[in-house]
Each structure stands twice: as C-alpha cells, then as structure tokens.
Amino acid sequence: KQEVTQIPAALSVPEGENLVLNCSFTDSAIYNLQWFRQDPGKGLTSLLLIQSSQREQTSGRLNASLDKSSGRSTLYIAASQPGDSATYLCAVSNTGNQFYFGTGTSLTVIP
C-alpha cells in the first residue's frame, strides 16, 4: 500500500517569504501526483497535477517538482501572501485513480 508523508505538519512564515512544502511516498511506481489546497471547513482545490513522466509543473507563484526515483515531491510557493494560508495536501496515484493522501501541511503566512 502506498504511504504518503508530508513534513512539516505545520509551518508559519512571514509574508513575502519563499517556502517549500515536502511530500514523500513509499512506492515510486506512481501514475501521477497532485497537490491540493484546503481552506478550513471547505473542500479540496486542485493546484497542480504532475504526470509520472514529468519533472515539474508551474502555475503562477506555485511550482511543483517530482522525483520518482527518490519518492519525493516539493511544492514551492514564491512570495507568500496571507491568502496562501491553508492546509496543503499531496495525493499520489499508482493507477490513475485511487489517490493516497498525506495528512497535509498547515501553512500560516503572517502579515
């Protein structure tokens, strides 16, 4: 069974700082990896999807990288803003469906 770990569990940074969130997984034979954002009491919002053949994906201030061989992905957030405060979740799929989730990193950006 795929195990997904996200470290740290919580992170607090001042506004404007660049930051990196980490995701590791135990089975490197993945189909894709997806990063989500979750605001309190809300559903999950898809941020970036990386296919197994890709090394990175970018959307605005977000950049996600994937290193299958080491079982790692990082989400880089540039010039953080208070509106970025949320929980960030990493999900891995071995088959293109059935996603396995980490427990998330709770990010607080201090104005």
Next chain:
Amino acid sequence: DAGITQSPRHKVTETGTPVTLRCHQTENHRYMYWYRQDPGHGLRLIHYSYGVKDTDKGEVSDGYSVSRSKTEDFLLTLESATSSQTSVYFCAISGRGSDTEAFFGQGTRLTVV
C-alpha cells in the same frame, strides 16, 4: 467546484439509523470516489466507482455501501450509523477523457449521536 454537488452538507443522525449521502456531477467524469476525512488520518478512500454499476472497495469500506445507477450520481449509504462514522465525507471525480486530474466536492459533515 468542477460541477460536483454533495447533499446534504450537514447531517445529524442517531446511532443505528441508515443514512445516505449523495454526490452529483455534471462533468461526465468516469471515476467517482467517496473519502472520509478525520483528524490525524487525513483522507481515506471508502469506495469508488469506475462506471455505472461498477464499484470497488477502498481501505475503510466496512459499514458502508455505494451505488451508481447513473454516470452523474454516486450514493454512499451507512446501513446502520455508528459514532465512529462521525466524519467529514468528500466526493471526488476524475477521468474525463484522458485527463486524470481529481476534483472534490465541498464535503458533508455527518455527526452520529
């Protein structure tokens, strides 16, 4: 919200009663999923569907059943609710054509008293 509607959004029910949660999509995605989210456990897959009348179990399926009679609807039933099933339930969809990106509903908060 990628065209996903969950109903109800909140429900309080008594132990031992049956409960059905509904997920409706307007995006014609092939796969539909039910997850539960609990503190310390993250999101765990309950059941998923890969087509009309085609379903399979996830890692925490005991005490739950599902049905998918139409592409757009996926129902989750708790046959006899227990307090351990108090949770936030999320529906997700994926697989429109070759696109494997997953999208989630807003969640249903279920409390079993």
